[in-house]
Amino acid sequence: MEPALAVLILIGNALAFVAYGFDKHQARVDRDRIPERVLLGLALIGGLGSYAACELFRHKTRKQPFRAWMMGALAAHILIVLALIYLP
Numbered sequence: 001m002e003p004a005l006a007v008l009i010l011i012g013n014a015l016a017f018v019a020y021g022f023d024k025h026q027a028r029v030d031r032d033r034i035p036e037r038v039l040l041g042l043a044l045i046g047g048l049g050s051y052a053a054c055e056l057f058r059h060k061t062r063k064q065p066f067r068a069w070m071m072g073a074l075a076a077h078i079l080i081v082l083a084l085i086y087l088p
Contacts, residue, residue: 001085009081016046020053020060027059036066043070047077 019042023034039060043050051074053059060066 005084009084012042012046013049014046015049016042017049017053020050021057024053024057024059040066040069040073043073044077047074050074 019034020039023039026033039050050070054061054070060070
């Protein structure tokens with residue numbers, strides 16, 4: 001894998017992690033939240049970061065169907081990353 005691609009993947013995961021953490025903070029202080037469609041888009045580009053944030057911050061772990069959609073986005077993220085690594 002190209003180093004630049006690896007850096008982009010890491011940035012995407014870090015961005016998703018921070019966004020989910022920020023959204024959890026906003027929920028706790030009862031302020032404006034990040035729309036779920038944005039969080040799901042971030043899960044697609046930073047799937048592992050979004051999953052880690054959900055587990056660490058206990059954020060949206062019981063909310064359905066969001067959780068199912070997020071897990072689908074995580075699976076798609078993993079498949080995309082694998083394709084970028086192994087396909088020429």
